[in-house]
Amino acid sequence: MSPKLNVVILAAGKGSRMFSEKPKVLHELAGCSLVEHVIATAKNLNPENITLVVGHQADELKSHFADEEYNFVLQKEQKGTAHALQQALPFLNEEANAIVLYGDVPLTKTSSLEQLISLINDSTMAVLTSDVKEPEGLGRIIRNAEGDIECIVEEKDADQNQKIVREINTGIMAFPVKKLKQWLPKIKNNNAQNEFYLTDIVSLALEDKCQVKTSFCTEEYEAYGVNNMLQLAMLERIYQNERASQLMLKGVKICDPSRFDVRGDVDISSDVEIDINVILEGKVKIEKNVKIGANCILKNCTILQGSHIFPNTIIEDAYIGESCNIGPFARIRPGTELKDRAKIGNFVETKKSIIGQGSKVNHLSYVGDSELGEDVNIGAGTITCNYDGVNKFKTTIGNDVFIGSNSALVAPVVIGNGATVGAGSTITKDVKANQLALTRTKQNNINGWKRPSKKET
Secondary structure, eight states: OOOOEEEEEEEOOOOGGGOOSSOGGGSEETTEEHHHHHHHHHHTTOOSEEEEEEOTTHHHHHHHTTTSOOEEEEOSSOOOHHHHHHHTGGGSOTTSEEEEEETTOOOOOHHHHHHHHTTOBTTEEEEEEEEOSOOTTSOEEEEOTTSOEEEEEOGGGOOHHHHTOOEEEEEEEEEEHHHHHHHGGGOOOOSTTOOOOGGGHHHHHHHTTOEEEEEEOSSGGGGOOOOSHHHHHHHHHHHHHHHHHHHHTTTOEESOGGGEEEEEEEEEOTTOEEOTTEEEEEEEEEOTTOEEOTTOEEEEEEEOTTOEEOSSOEEESOEEOTTOEEOSSOEEOTTOEEOTTOEEEETOEEESOEEOTTOEEEESOEEESEEEOTTOEEOTTOEEEOBOSSOBOOEEEOTTOEEOTTOEEESSEEEOTTOEEOTTOEEOSOBOTTOEEEOSSSOEEETTOOOOOOOOO
16 A cells, blocks of 8 residues: 655745736636646645645735645745745654645646656655756756766756756655655755755765655656746646647647637537637537637537537537527627527627527627527517616516517516517517517507518519
């Protein structure tokens, strides 16, 4: 049975190069804070506990995770990574292994961390390294003639030969907690920065006759941290290109991966087509043969097969049935449900409404707090007046109803099956089945009225 795992995430830095009042680790990548990406990866390791070392704006960080069961420990003064880790020692189980992660290094893969952890035993610690093209500013891995790690040298303490080395320390390390508690207090700050470097633990482990093993990152970007807005943008594109690549390899057509953004948990079937500048947020499910036009935003929604979302459409917290057409320039607000083959046209807004099978709201209309039956036709400029300034009321429209252009349906109101509302009417009373309602002067509900039939051409 493997020892339990304790995770420590260092998140105390000020991030002065971000030039922002927000804590660096709370800046967002793909709609989620940097440190939340790290926590999500940590959770994949099934740890016994997670401890966050906080410092700058600690209260804001604690507040951000108020609903989570993490340990928080304060590093009052930032005296280096070893000093930060030392603050977390009281939360570490002596019978467990520990891994140290960084709140501003969001793209490390779970598989890389699992490989690192697999190297640890009672007399072994492990360091995650990476071979990078531009190692300037990073700690170098120095190996002996046999290829074993000898030490880690920080950039400011490295000589010219050491600076040539391209293998760098990611900062991510794992060790048995018993050994960690022996080594940490021995670390000194006799270096150019007068800081307590966690990297010095390597030399202490070797002096203690412990083996120091290393594991490489699968991808170079796994070691990238964020220190400024430029680096944040760079990591955003790396993340988005990775997500786009994964989807395209499963049969999703993305017209331009560099203009596609995922900011949540998406489930997209094959044979879906996605045009440029599409943003997917939250939980989004898209079935086969859906087409999404340019400049659309889809958030927390389900779109069933065969539907077509035309350009410049926003869909949020909604359910879209099969073979629906939406847009262009439509706004589908929370609580909307479109049944199969429903159509929402340009400059139409819906909210908390059910649009029945085959029903159409084609142009310049607002439908809120409403339930439409099947094969309803809503004319241009129609609104459901659902709000009296204090309360919301419902509009109910039966099957096969025709609402003329520029009509106002003042809720609560019921329009019966087969009824027709003449253009320009303000409906304040229920309309029975198959009646014609007109209010251009005084409202008249006409029994037995017959709709005009289409003329043969």
